[in-house]
Amino acid sequence: MACIAQAQEIVVKGTVKAEDGRPVAFANISIPSEKTGTIANSNGAFILQLAKPGLVIFKISSVGFKSIEQKIEISAGGKQDIQFVLPANGSLQEVIVSASRKQETLDQVPSSVTIISPKDLEIQKSISNNISDILMNSVPGLGFSSNQTSNSGQTLRGRNVLVMIDGIPQSTPLRNGARDIRTIDPSAIERVEVIKGATAIYGNGADGGLINYITKKADRNKSGLSGKTTLGLNTQLKDAQHTGGFNLGQLLSGNYKKFDFVVSGHYEQTGVYKDADGTVISPTYGLGETQLWNAFTKLGFQVNDKNRVELMYNFFGSQQRSDYVAVDGVYPTKPATGVLGKRLGDPEGTPYNHNGSLHYTSRQIVGNTDLDVNLYFQDFNTVYYWTDSWEGGGQSQINSKKRGLRINLATPFNLGGNIQSEIVYGLDVLNDKTDQSLTDGRLWVPQMDMKNIAPYAQLKATFWDHFVFKAGARYENINIDVPDFTTIVSKNTKTGAYDVGGVPVTGGTIDYNAFVFNAGLRYNKLGYFKPFISYSQSFSVNELGRILRSAEENTIALLNTKAVIANNYEFGFSGTAGPVSYEANTYISTSKLGANYVEVDGKFQIARDPQKIYGFEMAADVRILKNMGMGASYSYIEGKLDINKNGKYNDAEDVYMGGEKIAPPKLTAYIRYQPLRQWNVRLQMLYAGNRDRFEPSTSGTYTYGKGPVSAFALFNLYSSFDFDTHSSLQLGVDNLFNKDYYLVYSQWDARGQNYLKGTGTRVNLTYNYKF
Structure with missing residues (x-):
């Protein structure tokens, strides 16, 4: 007893x-x-x-x-x-942090969000480890991958996207080198959060939205040491000689008392990239014969139930060491290819991208107020291919150093009745120093020193448990110091002489001050229909480096350096009805100033005409059987320029925007089947539609961005088999049916040197061992 x-x-x-x-x-x-x-x-x-x-x-x-x-x-x-x-299970109730600077579910967000879950990320990287391909296949509204180190043309809803790693900006508005998407290896990423449309709460550069790579973290509910070892092999099937590659990866995770950690390393070596006919693809900006390194660590200390400190560091590096040189193609009849030869200059690619942060979170630090502080840095260097654009030839490189601090607070308060409310507020501080020089020391763009201080506040109020209203504002206070410099002497494309440039420019300080706003409302009572409506603005400095390097005026004050403020109007809805989950939205994005590239006499200039971009997106997933499902998404984008600046976009003078901003229609679809408990199979399709908005010149040629895009469809295969709880084998086949096609990027670019075909069938076999 x-x-x-x-x-x-x-x-x-x-x-x-x-x-x-x-x-x-x-x-x-x-x-x-x-x-x-x-x-x-x-x-x-x-x-x-x-x-x-x-x-x-x-x-x-x-x-x-x-x-x-x-x-x-x-x-x-x-x-x-x-x-x-x-933790959330990755469904429509997925917890996200990028939309509002704090954890909340999709039901609380009155805007369009795409989450690439850990499971989806694992599937896509088994087919292609290129993060640009993964995003293209997963995010409606995002442009097509260039199959290169560059992400030119991979805009989000026709505008530039702000790329971040755990909230650390990878993009720089001072000199966008189109290499900000490919700045981390997928092996270090837990999930990806994509917020679409102008995003006021994150500030500079998020005209089309933001992509936030959320890195891996230790599972504190799992005791002891765990890990995952990865060994992968890949090759093409057509004329496979020299196309073989491999990758190695190791991840360790664990916790001890109040400490937890994640450490991972990944190395990849690719072989030669060939098209469907077995012809070597031009190595310029290529992913073939590339070495990639990624080292990641995150160390956490759980002070107590309410306080946590986290230290994160990630190194990414990618360099091409190719035995081939480029042979320009002839648009639109002959692709650019590669032939054996010695490449001039240093290896092309990104020698290093260092990211680090010290992150402190505290729940109820004062009363019911939560605090989130993130101190971070980024050091970035990327090198482009050798060219004779300058006397004696040379290679340009972009160097960028960022130092920043994000202070975020969240305070709930009572408005009475059936209203639950909270205000999120804080301060962003950023110092960005960016320049573009030649590897031999000649200066192309001087070091621009940007200081950005931006306070913000966001109110969220929930009425009667199901109406979620949000409204907020951000104040951008930016000053950029530009030293005196002389534009570099470059080649005259008409005469071949080196007599362009050499203009002495008096530097100075450029100041920007602007308020940007956002407001939205979502109704989430009905599980089968959850509508939202929103308005949001964004602010971004307009590619200052490109303006400076082609300056024809002798003082900064005379250059057109005005910022872009975009306005995004959107309506959408999502829901679940039985085995069907779906979402859809439509939007209009306007800006009084644009930032379109135009080619004049072989030289790029920036057109500042007003822009109007509009489109819609749809996606649905269906569970057919317990072991079978399918899904699809469709996105359509179009944009026009108000050439005569009268506020209308249908005048005879007004024109469509080029392909470098506006992608053709995109359709994705998949079907998955699980024949056995340990065996999964998935077949997926990517379809790029037609876009033909421009007439050729009298000589039959197209200028940059105006080439017509012809439709094509690609199929990919994924299969995985679990031998036991520790071992598994994954098969990924990219371009399953060996489709012969030209990349979307190469079609609208309309230049022989970039007229590239996509890769033929490429097989990836990966063995994983978990412990």
Whole structure:
């Protein structure tokens, strides 16, 4: 009897919450070893009696969340106030951080969001490890990959996108070298959050939205050391000689008491890239014969239940060492190819991209206010191909150093009645020093020194539990110091003489000050129909480096350096009805100033005509059977320029925007099937539609950005087989049917040197071992 009385005294009490702090109603709490358990109440609270003290493994699960297991030492006196936190399961209730600078679910966001989950990321990188390809196949509204180190033309809804790694900006408006998307290897990424449309809350550069790579973190609910070893081989099937490549990866993760860590390394060597006919593709900006390195670490210290410190560092490097030289093509009849030869200059690519941050979070630091502080840096260098554009030839490189601080606070407050409210506010501080020089020391763009201080505030109010209203503002205060410089002497494309440039320019300070706003409303009561409407602005400095390097005036004050403010109007909805999940939206984006590239006498200039971009996106997923599903997405974008600046876009003078901003229609589709519990198969399609908006010149040629795009469809295959709980094999086949096609980028570019075909069938075989 005494033993029974003692057992009854061992009582455990606690709560189950979601990652955003909300209680998880009716969650299941079980102890498998003792075959006992209970169900939480509507507030997530539970009471559980144990037969004996000791180390207990709890298992917690709930619909819409990932299940977790957690070890807790229970004394003879029981334990009170245990808190279990369930992570989202990657469905429509996915917890995101990029939309509002704090954790919340998609139901709380009145804008368009695409999440590439860990599972989807794993599938796509098994087909192609190029992050630009992964995004192209996963994000409606994002342009097509160039199959190169450059992401030229891969805009989001026809505008530039702000790329970040854990909130650290990779893009620079001072000199956008179109290499900001490919700045980290997918092996270090946990998931990708894509916020579409002008994004005021993140500031400079997010005209089309933002892409935030969220890096891996340790699972504190999993004890001991765990890891994953990856070995991959790849080759093309047509004329496979010299096309073989391989990759190696190692990830370690663990926690000890209050410490947790993740460490990973990835190395990849690609072979020669060939088209469907087995012809070597031009190596200029190419991904073939490239070495890639990525080293990542994240160290966390859980001070207590409310305070955490996290240190992150990521190194990315990619350089091409090719035995081929480029042979220009002839647009539109002959592709650019590669032949054996010695490439001039240094290896092309990104020798290094260093990112690091010190991140501190505190819940209820003062009252109910949460604090988030992120101190970060980025050091970036990228090198372009050798060219004779300058006397004696040379290679340009972009150097960028960023130092920044983000301070973010979130305070809930009571407006009374059925209104739950919160204000998110803070300050962004950024110093960006960027220049473009030749590798031999000649200066092309002087070092621009940008200081950006931006306070912001965002109000969220939830009415009657189902109406979510958001409104906010951000104030941009930017000054950029430009030193005196002389434009570099370059080649005259008409005469071949080196007599262009050499203009002395008096430097100075360029100041920008602007308020940008956003507001939106979402209704989320009906699971099958959750509509939203939103308006948001963005602010971005307009490619200052390109303006400076082609300056024909002798002072900064005379150059057209005005910023771009974009306005995004959007309506959309999402929902789930039985086995079907869907989303759709339509939008209009306008700006009084544009930033379109135009080619005049072989020289690029920036047109500042007003822009209007419009389009729509649709996506749906269907669970056909327990082991079968399918899905599809479609996105359409179009844009026009108001040439006579009268506020209308249908005058005879007005023209369509070029392909460097506006992508052709994009359709993706997939079908998945699981024949066995351990075997998964997925077939997916990417379709690029036609876009033909421009007439050729009298000589039958097209200028940059105006080439017609002809439709094509590509199919990819993914298959995985789990041998046991530790070992698995993945097969990815890119361009399954060896389609012979020209890249979207090469078609609208309309220049022989960039008239490239896509790669033929490429097979990737990957073995994974988890422990």
